[in-house]
Amino acid sequence: MIKKTNFIFLILFLAVLFLLSVFFIEFIRENAFYSLIGLLVIYLVVYWRTRNKYEKYDVYLILSLLAVFIASRLIFGNLDQATLTLRTSAILAFILINLALLIGPWSRFSDKILKIYYYRRHLGVVVFLLGAFHAAIIMPLYFDFSLKNAFASPFTFYGLTPFFIMLWMAITSWDYMQKKVKASDWKIIHAALMITYAFIYYYFYNILKEFNDPNLFYHSIAILFFLIFWVIVAPYSIIKKIMRTYVFGWKQLHVLIWVIYISLVLHVLLGALTAAALFLKVVFYASVALVLGSHAAGWISKIIEDKKIYSKIRSINKEIIINNKKYIGMAKINDFKENKGKKFYINKKPVAVFKNEGKFIAVSNVCCHQKGPIHKGKVEYGTVECPWHYWAYNLKDGKFMGKENYCLPVYETKVKDNILFVSKEPINDKSCYKLN
Ligand code: FES
Known part of the structure; x- marks a missing residue:
């Protein structure tokens, strides 16, 4: 059995090797379809006999990619291999990014989808690899390896934007970075990436100016919007500060998914869609509307x-003080079911309350890993497992069951007159509360 880290490195190493060979070796490019099929088959061999149920999803994804590429070859047999694979990979990347973006809001409404929440990260990496494959064929084939030639067609800049940001998202998705990089360092990473991106835009701007592009002004407005979003929402997260929620360095980098998505939409709108059939245009607009509508519905349902x-807390409207400690009435104890979590707020902080073996346990509802909703987690053997990526915590002291020293804030609970009261402040050691 290959060790998990070695396994991930092997998968990524093969992907990078493949992308470099497509980019630099004409023979591989001209035989892009068979080369890609070869890579996917190698992946299947690497994954052969995998026992891990989560890796099984990867196998299904590889099989789906194989099926789509083979089907497109059979349907569009008159196209040369490079054109066929660059188009198919672009369409697949767009479908997968839509799926990845739908998992978040839909997991609010369905526990089945919540179970594959963690899989968004794998989908994101596959979107990046498909996008990189698409670019590795296009750059030598259409633009003679020259960024200047590529930028003469404005839609290519909107294709480069997701590639640039996703590259960094993929690199920083590594759990090691999330644990080791400090909150302040994430701000530096954000700023460095943003400045680099602004410089790339400046280069693009000069090329468009040279070609007297009539839409130069609109492109500048779009990029300005991206940069404003980048500063306000991503590293400094002014909105989150106003909402008084914790700003999480690595997660904030991933908020740029919206810059990626809008940019991809513009890339398709200004590029492939201009010559597409009406049917494809309708499918494209419907999928964008579905993603945006689902996120709006997710936000509205959270507010409700x-x-x-x-x-509910107001209707209880009770506080008790025991030993100078304040406890707030949350709910009637009959409202709780054994091992089923419920969400409340204490001091505006989300708290998950569980009834386990007749006792009430209250912990922070914010997972140390990526802020997953603990109240939706599975309770067994005195632990609760976050539904997003399955980090488990001891319900007694909130401690993470892995080797790192993380923990959830734990609150004291009391029952009086059939009402559950939760302490206003957590009671465990604060030193282990946060990951950067
Ligand atoms: S958010 Fe990842 S395990 Fe909880």
Whole structure:
């Protein structure tokens, strides 16, 4: 059996090797279809006999990619291999990024989708690899390896934007970075990436100016919007600070998924879609509307859910003080089911409350890893498992069950007159609360 880290490195090493050979070796490019099929078959061999149920999803994804590429070859047999594979990979990347973006809001409404929440990261990496494959064929084939030639067609800049950001998202997705990089260093990473991106845009701007592009002004407005979003929402997260929620360095880099998505939409709109059939245009607009509509519905449902929680707490409207400690009435104890979590708010902080073996346990509802909703986690053997990536915590002291010294804030609970009261402040050691 290959060790998990070695396994991931092997998969990535093969992908990078493949992309470099497509980019630099004409023979591989001209035989892009068979080369890609070869890579996917090698992946299947590497994954052969995998026992891990999560890696099984990777196998299904590889098989789906194989099926789509083979089907497109059979349907569009008149196209040369490079054109066929660059188009198919672009379409697949767009479908997968839509799927990855739908998992988040849909997991609010379905526990089945919540179970594959963690898989968004794998989908993101596959989107990046498909995009990189697409670029590795296009750059030598259409633009003679020259960024200047590529930027003469404005839509290519909107294709480069997701590639640039996703590259960094993929690099920083590595758990090691999330654990080791400090919050302040994430800001430096953000700033460095943003400045580099602004310089690339400046280069693009000069090329468009040289070609007297009539839409130069609109491109500048779009990029300005990206940069404003980058500063306000990503590293400094002014909105989150106003909402008084914790700003999480690595996660904030991933907020740039919206710059990626809008940029990809513009890339398709200004490029492939201009010559596409009406049917494809309708599918494209419908998928974008579905993603945006699902996120809007997710946000609205969160607002409604929070309102209900606050009004429940208000309807209890009770506080008790024991040994100078304040406890807030949350709910009637009959409202709880064994091992089923419920979400509340204490001091505006989300708290998950569980009834386990007749006792009530209250912990922070924010997972140390990536802020997953602990109240939706599975409770067994005195632990709760976050539904997003399955980090488990001891319910007694909130401690992470892995080797690192992380923990969830734990609150004291009391029952009086059939009402559950939760302490206003957590009671465990604060030193282990946060990951950067
Ligand atoms: S958010 Fe990743 S395990 Fe909880």
